Amino acid sequence: MADETPHADAWSATVAQMQQEMLQHWLKWSAAPANASGPFEWWPKLGATAASALPPSFQQFGPAWELYFSLGRALLQDFGGGEAKAADLASRAQSFAAVMDTWFEQLGSQLGQLPNFRVPPDPQQWWQSLMHAPGAPASAAPNSAPTDFAALGLTRERQEAWQKFARLLTQYQEVQAKLARQWIKIGAETTKKFAARVSAAGSGAPGASIESIKALYDLWIECAEEAYGGVAHSPEYCQLIAELANSSHAVRAEQQRELESWARQFDLPTRAEVNALHQQVKQLRAQLRPQPRPSTSPPPPPKAKAKAETKKKRAMGRRPRARK
């Protein structure tokens, strides 16, 4: 059942593989060289001692990290009066940006392969795979069930509830994927800005010098916030944020409905019942103690007139000093 489309679980499988590899190699990573003399020595030495331990799916991060740390090394050499030249710094920054760009592109294309994000459920295909998939576990069926089958029979309402839940979950995932693409855009834009500014610093542009590693980090954050601000204010992103909230609330509401249904089976109090009681209490309290009526004075005059009246009021309104 899980293989009903050729790349249905490509993304999940990749993530799972990465997690597994990370776990398997974490202990080896922990045995990283203790004799690294600076933060920028750590990565290459780690690479040298644990090259074989690097998970395959993390290989693509290697060049990016190496270039990022080489930027730091170049800066350190600059501070220490080393031989690093400005042009060297700029070229490292550009190489870093290029590698990161490639990585973001790859990430973007992988997101396009997420299950259910592009292809609507095909009942015929689902039915065929259900009937013919060799060795498919029975429990796999409900997870892969399409969301637009007509619900029939004794469990009709349950089927409808699950279909609705599946639809909502799919919508939520779709919005998440769209948002992830926005974040890829933010990442790419950040890298571009960062590389440009590091290059400017390398070329000795006035006011662009980077004085310390911390300044390099602060520059990275500044670029990230700028890139994020540009995207976060866009109508598209704002709409996605609202959609994400709405779809997650819809999923939650459906889950809650399901839980309440179970609670009723066991004669447990449900939130709906508690809500009804709270509303009754609120109504009773309102009857017992009505809210005060506000001032019924006529609408105020224009400001110039108000000034005179305010002065008059203040003159008349002197009251005994507050008791302490």
Added chain:
Amino acid sequence: MLEFARRLSATLTGLGGAATARPGCSRKQLVWSEDKVTLYRYEPLTRPAGITPILICYALVNRPYMMDLQVDRSLIRGFLGAGLDVYLIDWGYPDGADRFNDLDDYIRGYLHRCVQYLLDTHQITAVNLLGVCQGGTFSLCYTALYPERVKNLITMVTPVDFKTPENLLSKWVQGLDLNLLVQGGNVSGDCLNGIYLSLMPFRLTQQKYVDMVQGSADQRQLENFMRMERWIFDSPDQAAEALRQFIQWFYQENGLLNGTVMLGGHRVDLRRIVQPVLNIYASKDHLVPPSASVPLARLVGTADYTALAVDVGHIGMYVSARAQREVPRKIAAWLRERE
């Protein structure tokens, strides 16, 4: 590497010791309470200045101890030092029993009864009302409905125009389906925290902590940091109905500006605010941008309107050295002139 590790280790050790630093420094007494709402009166620090008592109406979305975080970061201490008689409303932590509390309950209910307590206790007919952030919005509504009960109104980092171009939070909530939102009950403080962090995610989730490690490992500074950290993440859950109304009426409909807010069937008309108004805003505020506060000038009916811009951010209004120097002194002087 070694230096960084040493600094990180020192910071982590220091933070362990600073974790017990408690916020709050001024002595106060509980004088009134109802449900989860509490009214406190602060004990005087100096000779009374003979000014009408001031009632501080804080926001629902954060805890009010930010006004009195520690001895050298306390606006309340500044007020007390100026001889003011200070009261503070603590809205508490709403739970499931409060999910149907609406803005009318908060403004014409709890806030009104707190004002009534001061009127009865001091035998006066009007109080000085200081509204902070969302509490400022509440104070504006209250004053517009009951102008005779407010002698002077002070608003601090208070949004009035909720749809200005810089207001990212406002842009995000325009498309929210609020009926779906409240169907799930109260909105958790964690959810709100996540939203606040996502306004400046890289600064607030990374750089802030790197700066902390990079900075001095002085124990006092770490304690300051921990108090702030505690406050930032100590966000109460929001009563579902009140939050729904707040987002819909203020953020989506911009009701304060358009005059469409109705509380208990009564229209909130800011032109009814004819008493003196002091509007204090932070010029670097990313939560309530100056452009959100400044329009108050043309909306209120008073001719005695003063605006005060302080060159700090939203949080800096409560804790920065500049705000500590300027704000309590100016408020006290402004009130004294109008006593």
